[in-house]
């Protein structure tokens with residue numbers, strides 16, 4: 001089987017590569033291969049079962065057409081300062097231009113024209129003033145909120161657009177290995193997602209866009225085939241949940257507060273991430289059975305709570321430089337304490353040095369939006385350095401958002417973000433292997449919907465130019 005362009009992974013990065021190639025009038029024969037199913041067939045059984053049943057052979061939240069985007073909150077961060085390190089590769093100006101362009105495609109496919117975080121400059125100034133006092137940096141980032149339901153509709157329309165335009169898509173098919181011969185990538189080997197039916201595909205250009213869940217696999221491929229790469233950063237943290245009343249002002253003015261700090265004594269980078277006003281905390285399962293916490297919000301269905309992640313960046317040098325493994329161990333230990341579920345503890349109990357009991361959760365104003373989270377002791381699994389960073393960051397946040405450091409504030413763990421294994425490439429997205437391109441979250445250069453989509457757009461342009 002021979003194609004001009006083979007795209008492995010149908011997440012936003014892969015999708016926008018194909019979309020931009022079509023928009024540029026490319027006549028190339030494109031094949032997309034996706035481990036999961038088409039977007040309209042994706043179902044998370046948790047809506048019925050109320051608890052994660054750990055779907056096999058893959059989790060529908062992260063796998064299938066539109067990747068981790070389908071069940072995401074669908075918050076498009078419209079600033080180059082948010083969503084990854086692509087700007088350090090291609091420059092801030094080009095990154096912003098590409099984001100603006102990509103945003104227009106989302107609008108064409110039905111995204112809400114309203115943008116959160118614009119037009120309230122005086123109120124933003126007041127929040128920033130408090131942030132400065134607390135030693136935190138407030139990053140301005142307008143947000144286009146698709147909402148989970150709308151995101152699925154937009155990605156469905158994109159899927160149909162690709163199919164109707166002649167892009168071939170193989171679903172339920174997993175890439176086992178890429179083929180490198182004489183220093184060039186010439187194709188890849190696939191099998192059905194349940195195993196068996198091995199197939200080899202040859203292509204002039206091979207784009208790997210396998211997302212966060214495919215990052216570990218890609219790292220192994222880099223090792224195996226000598227694709228230049230370097231260990232990146234891993235984020236370990238907690239998901240915090242408070243009543244909407246606490247974050248009301250920030251939700252209303254900014255929708256999402258992007259705050260960054262370097263709290264004492266370690267001065268590591270700590271930041272807020274993925275804020276979901278009226279949202280729900282959720283569990284996500286990795287293929288290796290690791291259960292991690294996440295959060296999302298719907299456009300219409302609202303809870304009484306707001307959740308956000310507080311993440312501590314971790315880098316390693318010598319003699320240990322395996323950040324993914326490190327974070328996994330933290331996750332496994334936490335999962336063990338919660339019997340494979342998500343662990344939840346009240347902030348006040350952490351300060352008091354005690355675990356949280358189930359009955360204590362019901363005494364608070366804030367009720368967990370993830371019903372099967374297990375009350376317990378996060379500090380029994382969280383490394384001291386990360387825990388201290390989180391506690392001190394929450395104290396600083398309390399200046400910006402009074403009540404944030406309340407004793408009833410809920411902390412869920414493990415919240416892990418694997419951005420590791422950064423594939424080495426230049427500003428034209430050229431890797432060390434001819435014909436091989438690595439995009440999106442699995443490349444280590446992005447960590448958000450918009451940045452991954454924008455990187456796809458750049459890739460699409462590059463591959464169209466080659467005709």
Ligand SMILES: Cc1cc2nc3c(=O)[nH]c(=O)nc-3n(C[C@H](O)[C@H](O)[C@H](O)COP(=O)(O)OP(=O)(O)OC[C@H]3O[C@@H](n4cnc5c(N)ncnc54)[C@H](O)[C@@H]3O)c2cc1C
Pocket residue numbers: 008009010011012013014033034035036061062063064065066067068069071072073074075076077083173174175176209210211212213214217274282284294295296439440441442446447448449450452453
């Ligand atoms: C619950 C949740 C909520 C989120 N909310 C937001 C948000 O509101 N805003 C935001 O900016 N970001 C959010 N994110 C992050 C965002 O979804 C990702 O950054 C983005 O989807 C990355 O795009 P990608 O194309 O690089 O990878 P992905 O979207 O992960 O897609 C990769 C695809 O590759 C497939 N794949 C993996 N390995 C293989 C293989 N070996 N063979 C074939 N196919 C393979 C996967 O099945 C997947 O479909 C959220 C993520 C989650 C999980």
